[in-house]
Amino acid sequence: MSKRTGVLELAVLGLLHESPQHGYELRKRLNSMLGTFRAFSYGSLYPCLRDMLGRGWITEEGPAAAGTPALSGKRAKIVYRLTAEGKEHFQQLLTEIGPSAWEDDDQFGVHFAFFARTEAEVRMRILEGRRRRLEERLDYVRASLTRTRERLDSYTLELQRHGLESVEREVRWLNELISSERAGATPHAGESSPVSPTETTGGPSPAASPS
Amino acid sequence: MSKRTGVLELAVLGLLHESPQHGYELRKRLNSMLGTFRAFSYGSLYPCLRDMLGRGWITEEGPAAAGTPALSGKRAKIVYRLTAEGKEHFQQLLTEIGPSAWEDDDQFGVHFAFFARTEAEVRMRILEGRRRRLEERLDYVRASLTRTRERLDSYTLELQRHGLESVEREVRWLNELISSERAGATPHAGESSPVSPTETTGGPSPAASPS
DNA sequence: GTTAGCATGTAAGGAGTTACATGATTTT
């Protein structure tokens, strides 16, 4: 009984919620959705699918059954489809959020990726929890930095500075998101929001290295 | 034969290179040095120390032996000290860098933290390797983004944008560092170079803009 | 004299990767 409480499961549930897929495609969509944020390998995906199958959240369809028509020739091997239990479990995971949804970088990232399916109230809780968490981290690191500044060489100091700025940027990003959420009930719910290619959009970006 | 090729070992070697310490203190210095970048627990530190002991890179001194005088009452339990082999191994790790030194976020971060002890040529190799790696990632993600943009909701898109900007920012940071290195800002090359505790140290600090 | 922090450890396990093994289908 492996526990599988990881991010992968949530991500797979979310992707299969959109449409049934087979493993190979799933992995590509997964890594493409998460962008620079994270990447998974087959060695974790397939065992995860097997587990989810065992729990009844998904079913698999062999190559014989042709469910969806209008698909070009490509007949994939095994198509995984979300069950009713799977959908329910997904919604539960999205709603019953704990601190890990903002404490853990990965968890937060995946939760954020599915914000379009998340209730506004829950979104706000996650964004604010995340912001609080990062501000605590900033306080702590800044404090220990002022205590030990003189003992650090300039490269280490530079690493610290860059790290701090990364986190500060993420906080600013969260601030904007939170304002946006408060202002427009659901600012972007629809399609094709223009990602402004405006040259200088400030420049957030924390990412840096997750812990 | 546990392999222990991780970042922890390198970091511990580097910290013990400065001065002998006991585990508890080591862990605090570790997490304070790495700042927002990373954190370790005792559950990984102590086994690591045990391993390094077995390999002869460090020795342990019980509370009986009072090596350094002029220490206030605080008699710590076990003090770990780097051996000659340990020092050699550390220098080797810093010099014989492979791609993992720039592919892996953690590895890069810890290597960077010890740049003050790293040869200028090796520093440059790591910085440029890292930059190339990030630019490849940018290309890849940007390409797959333009292919699948319309299929993503606005939150997912926002996550992508934020991630991309994060990486772009790190590339700019690397650019500044590389320029700075080329300009010959090498602050210290040899042994026991005094790190000036000057408040607003110019140092090798590439960022013209003060934080 | 009890809470808080210092100090050292271990067992169990979580979450994933790498490298391998295997075969089908498309492209060149």
Next chain:
DNA sequence: AAAATCATGTAACTCCTTACATGCTAAC
């Protein structure tokens, strides 16, 4: 028909965390 890519999977291993167990010492 060879090469590339699609597609599925497994075994072994890495590296670290959590939770626990245990005591010492300083502060209130």
